[in-house]
Amino acid sequence: MNTELLLVLVLLCACVGLFIVNKPRMDVVALCVIVLLPLLGIMSVQEALLGFSDSNVVLIGALFIVGEGLSRTGISYRVGDWLLRRAGNSETRLLALLMLAVAALGSVISSTGIVAIFIPVVLSCASRMGVAPGRFMMTLSFSGLISGMMTLVSTPPNMMVDSALRREGHEGLSFFSYTPIGLVVLALGLGYMLVARHWLAGEKHAEASSSGGSSGTGSAVPRGPAKRLDDFIREYGLEGRAHRLRLKIHSPLVGLKLRELTLRQEFGANVVAVERRGRLSDELCEPNSGLELREGDVLLIDLFRAGAELRRLCQVMSLEMLDMPEGYFTDESREIGMAEVLLPPDSALIGKNVPEAALRRRYGLNVVAVRRNRQPLGSFALDQRFRAGDTLLVVGSWKAIRRLQRRLEDFLVLTLPAESAAVAPALSRAPYALLSLGIMVGLMVSGLVPNVIAALIACLLMGAFRCIDLSSAYKSIHWPSLVLIAGMIPFALALERTGGVDMAVNGLVNALGEAGPRVLLGGLFVVTMLITLFISNTATAVLMAPIAVTLATRMDASPLPFAITVALAASTAFSTPVASPVNMLVLGPGGYRFIDFVKVGLPFSAVVLAVCVLLVPLFFPL
Template identity: 30%
Template sequence: MSFAFFFTSALLIFMSILLIKEWLEVELTLFVVLLLLLAARIITLEEAFEGFSNEGMLSVGLLYIIAGALENTGSLNQLGAYLLGNTSSSVFRKLLRLCFPAATASAFINNTPLVAMAIPVVRSWADKNRFPLSKLLIPLSYATILGGTCTLIGTSTNLVVHGLLIKNKLSGMAFFEISKVGIPLALAGILLLCVLSSLLLPDRKEPLVELGENTREFVIALRVTDEYANRGKTIEEAGLRHLTGLFLFQIERAGKIIAPARPDDRIYENDRLFFTGLPKTILELQKTSGLVLIKDASFDLKHYDSDEVKTYEAVISPSSPLIGQNVRESNFRTIYGAVIIAIHRNGERIKKKIGDVVLRAGDTLLLLADKEFFKKWYHSVDFYLVSSADVVSSKSRRQGYFSLAVLGGVVILTVFKILPLIVAAGFGAVVLILTRCISLVEVKNQIDWRVLIIIACAFGISTAVTNSGIADLLSQIILKCADYYGIIGVLAGIYFITNLYTCFISNNAAAALVFPIAFTTARLLHVDVIPFAVAVAIAASCAFATPIGYQTNMMVYGPGGYRYTDFVKIGLPLQIVVGILAVLLLHRIYF
């Protein structure tokens, strides 16, 4: 055995230890290993950095932009609220309502940004239904992983394997190639997941922001219109009793004040609901369909463009001409070009409509105004302080529908092989930027550059596994399984090696490292490479037993209040069952 073999083997062991112990960031670890392989001349300069121009890696980056536009426009929020709804059914049924839509969406939207977008939607749903978030977020992560195995673009791992096939002079995977195994696997996996989660996951509540004496509360009054879906229901039934960072303290009906608002009080058209809460929760609340702040605003308060219209907090100064005037008479919108959303008054809970509030020095106004407001009024004596408030992404309803249409167009162009995925996704991203569904600044923030660096480095390391002879040796060992167990034994060996490795290191790195072994094994057996490539892609994604096995697991770890053992309890049996089913399906379909 050569120096290249021993050096690369030692380096891979060292890399695995670093990744398992998490002593360095994943992307830094892989980049250092890549440089060491290059310095030792195991790989050439071109081989080391070919991953940075790989079609699979670039496709992932473009899909992040499309997912970012969907998040900005609120398309998935609307879809999530429609699919999840309000239900008092069993835990198992609630999980089915969550997992199947999440898996379906994940088949067409990369699951990492999808989970990032879904967490606030699920958290909001859990709050309104007084349901423990810990029962929902692990199933959300696992469902999107299973859904990601249903199409080529479902997860970055599929695209990494697709890119490796192209690199080896093959045509790559068709859009629905992985679906033959992925769809039945996802259906069975989700059913098992819902059973295990309903029985074994804990009932832990996420720590909530409590309103109290030390909290800077704003007050907002919203009128109920005929578009509000919960007209005629009690406050409790409408889900307005236990809102995170919000409290409904008063109702005004035909000039009569109902205070304090009780859980069994009903909500009727033309009621004014008085909420106190935090700036961000108030900004989200006023976008609720059927709850109206003001009708004749110069811009649409529910579907404003957050690139043009910003949120600000302004403190009224002692010399301000606004002092002593109520909001309606002050002509505030005409003078300042801004709409007052809510008002904070230290030590006092305002119980009047915004228009009737008499302004005082020190009042803090939560405003919606154009992006020039800060420059124009920052130095004005009318205000003590003008600062940007919490950012709540918002776009017009038309842009929301348009973003969904662009995603559909990308899928159609790819499925019918009109354009390669990278070209279709590229056109989609450009169109969304030009139509201002997402800005260039937001593009930079939406793309997970860490993931792209990990994927790019993994390609060079994968080449080193082949060049050093490691792939040949391991392939020969796996081939011995064929003597005893036939082709199904070889498939099982490839699958479970990948599956075990991805529990401890990045799924993309695991796929890139095992792919050369799978490729060489298929060549030595003189069989099609595709079933082995599909095995690697699915095995690298289906890492359920540890939180570090997949990015989405880490994303739900904190918000769900989970412990390491929660992932083991649900994930280990799920991972074993899914693995056995995957191997059986691969053998049945391809051999």
């Protein structure tokens, strides 16, 4: 082993360790790799920056924009509503339609976003059927992972494998190269989950789910295809917490700016909005820290504490209590809205409380309730720390809520109420978004232009048809993912140049070579799958793809089956909740434990392994 290889291996082990603990973030680790490789003399600066010029990095960025266009035009949510209507009261029909819908949408859109959209749909269906949501939630995450096996653009590992093949001078993959295998896995997954659902979510889960948001008000989840603002209020037990208070002439609050108020600390009162001239002004729907209060202003407050505090607040601050009309939020729904927001594992809000998160100052929104493990925190306090998987109910202007949808690294907007359709930014442009998507897929399938050009054409069409604006387009791109990919590509090159790839290939050949190529495929699959359980599947694919291509060359075989095996294994992250973001998303809503994923995911991983070993050589001869 030469010195350069030793340095690369040490750096690789350090990166894997940092990926596992997620400190610092994976994109920061990737940037460190880009800096260290030239400093260690392993490659030039130009070679270290090679990942940023890779066409698949641009392609992935363009697909983020296409997905945002579909979201802004309401297409994804409409599919969810259709699923809710078609499922009726049949568990089997819901499970089948759920897997088909998620696999179809996930083949062209981010599976994480699709799963986030479908979580509230599944919760509503489960409530209507009177069954535990845990019987369906793992089906949702599994179908999200299976969608990564459907098309070339369905997940970054597929594109990274294609890029590795082309760099080595081999023929790349087509748009539907993965589809035959993916369809078989989807069919087997459907049959498997029809059985495996009975292993999940016993009576304890069901009871928690059914009582999760009632607070003595009956069923928390609406029976229709979409929740309304009043449903949110009932579900989170917010009745009686909203009050309208007018500032009297001698009120000590007159002339103060919102950042100077101490109502939260002294009275547990949160200013949600300010009425001026008898209506909610667009400007005042998202009060900022510099907003100065005037005599006669009406504060819409959310009172976290008991009613006695309201009387004390009115007395001390010289406020007049006004009537809260029934259906107030519904009447003002064109100005002010609500949304359920999920905190993903890497959100910057994890570990912070409401004042530290400063959502009103940063985003013009207020947190009025929190749900943890599907249970509203009735004793939620402003100093309580947020955890990964918490669902926040936020209130603010629709404009602010829409802005939050673009902050994918910190938030996942799960549910928008039915009233949001009246203020959807591009609802009427849905046909044009579908047209743009169809043109992109058609160009990719036909091969008339490179995939990246087809995706960029779709982005331009989305903009030309006003499905998305430039600001939304740039903010929709998940830059940490692109930086991670760009940082790992030169790492793979460094392993290849220093002999690390040859060493891994020799190890596999020495261990399994005499058993035949199918056993080698199985061994490659298992190694890739195990690695992706601990680090990003994209990083795994970038590292393992050169090994697969070199292994095929060493065996004097076609590189296609070996490369596709790596891509399929990178999406086989069924066995632990931390192996994939989609698993983390359903962990809380499904009421699952770690062992539930092992119990259900491990056997299905073995099924995918068998499919790969048996069918990949048939579709892609060795």
